[in-house]
Amino acid sequence: xxxxxxxxxxxxxxxxxxxxxxxxxxxxxxxxxxxxxxxxxxxxxxxxxxxxxxxxxxxxxxxxxxxxxxxxxxxxxxxxxxxxxxxxxxxxxxxxxxxxxxxxxxxxxxxxxxxxxxxxxxxxxxxxxxxxxxxxxxxxxxxxxxxxxxxxxxxxxxxxxxxxxxxxxxxxxxxxxxxxxxxxxxxxxxxxxxxxxxxxxxxxxxxxxxxxxxxxxxxxxxxxxxxxxxxxxxxxxxxxxxxxxxxxxxxxxxxxxxxx
Amino acid sequence: xxxxxxxxxxxxxxxxxxxxxxxxxxxxxxxxxxxxxxxxxxxxxxxxxxxxxxxxxxxxxxxxxxxxxxxxxxxxxxxxxxxxxxxxxxxxxxxxxxxxxxxxxxxxxxxxxxxxxxxxxxxxxxxxxxxxxxxxxxxxxxxxxxxxxxxxxxxxxxxxxxxxxxxxxxxxxxxxxxxxxxxxxxxxxxxxxxxxxxxxxxxxxxxxxxxxxxxxxxxxxxxxxxxxxxxxxxxxxxxxxxxxxxxxxxxxxxxxxxxx
Numbered sequence: 001x002x003x004x005x006x007x008x009x010x011x012x013x014x015x016x017x018x019x020x021x022x023x024x025x026x027x028x029x030x031x032x033x034x035x036x037x038x039x040x041x042x043x044x045x046x047x048x049x050x051x052x053x054x055x056x057x058x059x060x061x062x063x064x065x066x067x068x069x070x071x072x073x074x075x076x077x078x079x080x081x082x083x084x085x086x087x088x089x090x091x092x093x094x095x096x097x098x099x100x101x102x103x104x105x106x107x108x109x110x111x112x113x114x115x116x117x118x119x120x121x122x123x124x125x126x127x128x129x130x131x132x133x134x135x136x137x138x139x140x141x142x143x144x145x146x147x148x149x150x151x152x153x154x155x156x157x158x159x160x161x162x163x164x165x166x167x168x169x170x171x172x173x174x175x176x177x178x179x180x181x182x183x184x185x186x187x188x189x190x191x192x193x194x195x196x197x198x199x200x201x202x203x204x205x206x207x208x209x210x211x212x213x214x215x216x217x218x219x220x221x222x223x224x225x226x227x228x229x230x231x232x233x234x235x236x237x238x239x240x241x242x243x244x245x246x247x248x249x250x251x252x253x254x255x256x257x258x259x260x
Numbered sequence: 261x262x263x264x265x266x267x268x269x270x271x272x273x274x275x276x277x278x279x280x281x282x283x284x285x286x287x288x289x290x291x292x293x294x295x296x297x298x299x300x301x302x303x304x305x306x307x308x309x310x311x312x313x314x315x316x317x318x319x320x321x322x323x324x325x326x327x328x329x330x331x332x333x334x335x336x337x338x339x340x341x342x343x344x345x346x347x348x349x350x351x352x353x354x355x356x357x358x359x360x361x362x363x364x365x366x367x368x369x370x371x372x373x374x375x376x377x378x379x380x381x382x383x384x385x386x387x388x389x390x391x392x393x394x395x396x397x398x399x400x401x402x403x404x405x406x407x408x409x410x411x412x413x414x415x416x417x418x419x420x421x422x423x424x425x426x427x428x429x430x431x432x433x434x435x436x437x438x439x440x441x442x443x444x445x446x447x448x449x450x451x452x453x454x455x456x457x458x459x460x461x462x463x464x465x466x467x468x469x470x471x472x473x474x475x476x477x478x479x480x481x482x483x484x485x486x487x488x489x490x491x492x493x494x495x496x497x498x499x500x501x502x503x504x505x506x507x508x509x510x511x512x513x514x515x516x517x518x519x520x
Contacts, residue, residue: 008300011469011471012471012473012487013284013287013300014287014291014296014297014298014299014300015287015288015291015297015489016283016284016285016286016287016288016289016290016291016297017284017288017487018284019279019280019281019284020279020280020283020284020300021279023276023280023302024273024276024277024278024279024280025276026276027273027274027275027276028275028276028277029276030276031274031275031276036274037274037275037276038274038303038304038309039274039301039302039303039309040268040273040274040280040301040302041299041300041301041302042283042299042300042301043298043299044297044298045471049298049299072451072452072474073451073452073455074451074452074454074455074458074472075455075458075459075462076471108450110450113452113453115452115453115455115456116452134474154474190368190370191332191333191334192332192333192334192373192375192376193373193375194334195333195334195335195375196375198334198335199335202335209271211271211272211305211336212334213272214332214394214414227272227277229275
């Protein structure tokens with residue numbers, strides 16, 4: 001199994017000032033590539049907390065770990081330091097990263113300072129990922145089976161770097177699976193009564209997962225959204241598995257399924 | 261330190277179909293009560309994954325652990341089972357919980373079924389929390405120093421149960437701290453140049469945390485939001501600490517601070 005963890009770094013997440021949309025975005029992208037996201041962890045800007053999660057992911061042979069946040073020039077940007085701590089490696093000034101940072105600042109007429117230079121200090125054995133939008137480079141390092149990526153926390157920087165520099169690596173080194181999904185609205189059947197059907201549906205294929213989400217008042221006006229998803233090596237297999245489960249549920253539920 | 265963990269349970273989070281707004285909402289509420297949220301973890305509907313996180317939180321003496329999701333009647337609702345696994349306790353049919361579930365269904369004219377009864381099976385030593393909106397009771401159990409709460413994943417159910425039944429316990433057993441905060445927009449100063457000021461500001465009080473968030477293109481048109489927050493036993497102390505840091509930053513940054 002190609003498993004993945006997402007590590008979201010930043011006090012703003014832990015005080016609830018920011019909703020973790022980055023993690024959902026990444027989870028979706030990883031799932032579509034055929035990775036199975038097993039854990040999303042948010043930790044404060046504390047090197048030991050970050051390092052602990054990184055070590056735990058390495059300890060269980062997670063295939064891909066993607067962190068977001070903590071790559072900037074301020075004192076609370078400590079992701080590179082935390083990675084070095086987790087890996088037992090030193091930070092070194094990376095020439096390529098230094099040039100990325102320097103050229104960004106020089107565009108705006110700014111000189112280098114120790115704070116800016118900090119963004120070019122990476123753990124030994126890693127390499128920088130270009131940031132097409134902001135100033136902080138990302139970090140890529142392979143440790144045993146694990147592909148470890150550190151991206152910035154600013155969503156549009158993170159997304160651009162993921163698409164340009166992370167996904168190509170994950171695709172080349174990943175499971176090459178295809179993902180298919182379908183949602184049904186089931187009206188007038190309490191969620192509890194769906195559970196036997198769902199259990200039966202899940203037995204139809206090990207590629208398929210079926211989940212129900214109550215959307216209305218279950219007792220007085222039950223509306224349940226049933227989400228069917230599947231991944232498989234061939235796109236047709238994923239789509240076929242979803243279609244078969246959908247057909248089974250429609251046949252069993254009759255007029256209780258809304259929509260075409 | 262009154263630390264807290266939030267455990268978000270559900271495959272929908274790990275495939276990125278749902279953004280984890282519950283965790284942000286809870287993090288905010290816990291922070292305002294003076295708890296320090298140290299970790300937010302999302303795991304799939306897999307009992308061993310859930311149990312592992314619960315055990316880790318107990319192992320480090322976290323004061324409060326709040327989980328959301330996995331309390332309903334369907335086969336993938338396995339939070340009670342996972343808690344029992346983590347605590348090494350058995351599930352037993354709770355009479356009070358049974359009555360909560362039964363009366364909800366009977367209101368709608370529905371009889372009890374094994375799937376519905378499942379929602380009343382709680383780990384030994386725990387007690388049910390009433391759900392004013394949906395059918396699944398919450399779970400409260402104390403383990404050593406840790407107050408452990410399991411709430412449903414549907415946001416309005418979770419929020420109502422937190423406010424009615426969780427917060428009163430956390431307040432009575434918690435640090436009784438007050439929280440204050442303030443945001444400033446700093447325009448025309450690159451984030452990197454703020455870092456020395458922020459470091460200085462943080463030294464003014466150990467109650468205070470200052471964090472900067474780039475909001476615009478740092479090089480070409482730098483806009484940085486600076487967020488100041490503090491907690492203290494007395495409300496005035498928290499507010500005073502924030503006000504002093506704000507004053508210091510306004511004095512140092514002059515016309516670069518936007519707004520009153």
